[in-house]
Amino acid sequence: MGLAEITARVSAAEAAAGRAPGSVALIAVSKVQPPERVVAVLDAGQRLFGENYVQEAAGKWPAWRAQYPGARVHMIGPLQTNKAKQAVELFDAIHTLDRPALATKLANLAQRRGASPELFVQVNTGAEPQKAGVLPEAVDSFIADLRAMDLPLAGLMCIPPEHEDAAPHFARLAELAKRNGLTGLSMGMSSDFEAAIAAGATHVRVGSAIFGARDYSARG
Numbered sequence: 001m002g003l004a005e006i007t008a009r010v011s012a013a014e015a016a017a018g019r020a021p022g023s024v025a026l027i028a029v030s031k032v033q034p035p036e037r038v039v040a041v042l043d044a045g046q047r048l049f050g051e052n053y054v055q056e057a058a059g060k061w062p063a064w065r066a067q068y069p070g071a072r073v074h075m076i077g078p079l080q081t082n083k084a085k086q087a088v089e090l091f092d093a094i095h096t097l098d099r100p101a102l103a104t105k106l107a108n109l110a111q112r113r114g115a116s117p118e119l120f121v122q123v124n125t126g127a128e129p130q131k132a133g134v135l136p137e138a139v140d141s142f143i144a145d146l147r148a149m150d151l152p153l154a155g156l157m158c159i160p161p162e163h164e165d166a167a168p169h170f171a172r173l174a175e176l177a178k179r180n181g182l183t184g185l186s187m188g189m190s191s192d193f194e195a196a197i198a199a200g201a202t203h204v205r206v207g208s209a210i211f212g213a214r215d216y217s218a219r220g
């Protein structure tokens with residue numbers, strides 16, 4: 001495993017699905033990884049990363065952005081409304097917009113700053129009670145509300161239930177996006193990104209297959 005192998009597998013999956021080369025953005029999910037592993041991947045040329053925690057990202061990315069021109073960071077973890085201001089300053093995209101209060105906050109920030117990160121709506125495709133995300137049946141009206149607030153909508157995002165075949169969830173997300181005229185699909189992780197690409201993913205979020213396993217006990 002590692003960046004080169006995953007990049008090659010993304011290209012192969014694009015080709016296998018009849019998709020254009022480069023049509024899938026690989027997000028290297030660097031949460032909780034030791035800095036030297038992230039630096040190695042930056043040095044290898046990767047420029048798009050994903051983080052789950054505002055605080056952790058704030059401690060790492062301002063310096064790396066200055067050092068590695070073109071580096072971009074997407075927020076892929078749950079976002080508390082009281083961290084939204086810090087998040088819009090740190091991230092190029094937020095994949096976890098999942099409720100009206102957060103949308104209102106992001107719209108206010110966008111108006112004040114004259115800019116906003118690109119937004120993905122997280123959909124709870126498995127309707128799991130413990131999981132974040134808008135329920136599939138509520139997606140259409142939520143998107144209509146976001147459009148009325150003039151927020152920059154890039155697409156939809158999902159995290160399928162852990163012990164189920166992910167493919168039907170990817171297909172469901174693609175259908176919801178299409179029906180709402182959205183082209184971005186953030187779906188697929190280390191274990192299933194090829195299935196996600198086959199189903200139309202435009203952004204795959206791959207962590208451990210690039211960096212190795214995460215050691216949560218080592219978090220400072």
Ligand SMILES: *Cc1c(COP(=O)(O)O)cnc(C)c1O
Nearest residue numbers: 029076189190205206207208209
């Ligand atoms: C951690 C995380 C990933 C990456 O997971 P891997 O299994 O390590 O590839 C992708 N998406 C989200 C939302 C995550 O929280």
